[in-house]
Amino acid sequence: MNTTLADRRKAFRTRIARRDAMILPGAGNALTAQVIADQGFDAIYVTGAGIANTYLGAPDIGLVTLTELVGTVSAIAEITDLPLVVDIDTGFGNAINAQRTVRMIERAGAAAVQMEDQVFPKKCGHFAGKAVIPLNEAVSKVKAAVDAREDANTLVIARTDARAIHGLNAALDRAEAFVEAGADMTFVEAPTSLQEMQAITTRLSVPQVANMVVGGKTPLTAQADLAGLGFSLVLYANTPLQAAMRAMSDVLAALKADGDVTRVIDKLADFEERQRLVNKQGYDVLEARYQID
Template sequence: MGATAAILRRRLESGPQLVVPGAANALTARVIEEAGFDAVYVTGAGIANTFLGAPDIGLVTLSEVRQHVEAMADAVGLPLIVDADTGFGNPLNVARTVRTLEKAGAAAIQLEDQVSPKKCGHFAGKRVIPAGEMVQKIHAAVDARVDESVCIIARTDARVVEGFDSALERAAAYREAGADVLFVEAPQSLDELRTVPSKVPGPHIANLVEGGKTPLRSADELSEFAIVLFANIALQAAVKGMQSVLADVRRTGSIADLGERIAPWAERQRMVRKPAFDEAEQRYSAVSDENTVEVR
């Protein structure tokens, strides 16, 4: 945990820019690691979609997020940037959330200023808490972390609620309160997107969502941002792939001709490290006759 948090903090301070896909489970985190990315975003929306089969409307609990973080931290060696929604309550709850997720393996913990229960940053009908209340949550988060390398990310959803200028003011206040990274959600034009890091000092996240409110641009076009986030593109690709393959299986009643549309058996087992588990099982179960104790 401490090593990955330090790695992430150094990267945010010194660059280069991080392009970070989101993962909703440990297998996706392993695919992201093998694809060559340098960090994983543990997506709350993705956990809601895959674990609960529900939309991102604040239904996921702290214990469910913790379980997912623990599994991903065990599966990959990359820094985990963890979406902790609103912190699951008031500043005291936020302190517990930070301690819990840090122990689970989070290298960075993201908190947002929505009213609970929150909604996806690109849904309509969001509401935000007073900026001063969020400032106190950030103070609690900073005080609660044990490892100072763990980054606290402050997200504001005020753009679509109070306007762009208010979102910038909130970001500046959150930085002053001790947030290490700032995340202005849902800018509505390329000009707004690029204005954010020019107006508020500090590392920033650009969140690019297919179908969302922010115009899609490449990471190269957003060099001002420390992190360019694609929180659920892996999930969307997986859903599309499943829909396509299952439609053919329903139509044909066969899996014989799927070919390169699916991961072969051997690749599936390699991705979940079966050879390593087989080797460990062999090592620990190999007991020679002379080491066997007869029980009478």
């Protein structure tokens, strides 16, 4: 790591202004972050749903705690210098809770925090049965998040889930209120058409986030087209997790059926690749440097 965290945050803020639909794959743990970095992506999305699924084996229904989230962010920040955009769900409570959450996540290594306006306990943005808090309460939490950051270049991304409940115009009204409250970016979750996505970037002045959820409500759209629409960030929050789930199921099914993995050996990372991804060579160098004679 040749730059400071402050330098990387500043560079990330500059990059966001390009509005070129930078893709952020999601990581729920440090190994997934290693794979994302190894594939040459420019930033990582620390996904709350991914942490719930991988760490707890549970759905994205507000079960992850702040302590668990901080631990995950710290572990990922330890092994990569890529900017981390961290999903902090609803901020774990009211405006005061949100302030504490932002401070802790920023200190853990985040370049940006994303907070939503759902009622706690929240649900995945593409689940049914969501509800949003009153607008004045949501605005208060955005203001608290902005005030909490220690580095002015830490981005505050304010997400609204109102589209699925009150319609697109209500969601855009909320997003505009969040911008007035100081949000650096907004994220209107679950638009249902390209026309709605265009309305988001046309009406809202600050950089925007698009969320590509396989099987979700928003049409899967190519990066070039999203850049043309003017989005800054494109989340593939759980694509790596979905790929890993399918691969694990296929390999384990073959192991159960055959009694070995010969038939699916090509689906496994070999021993050398596994050690490379977790930087075994780098740790060997450190061990040799500090070896006691």
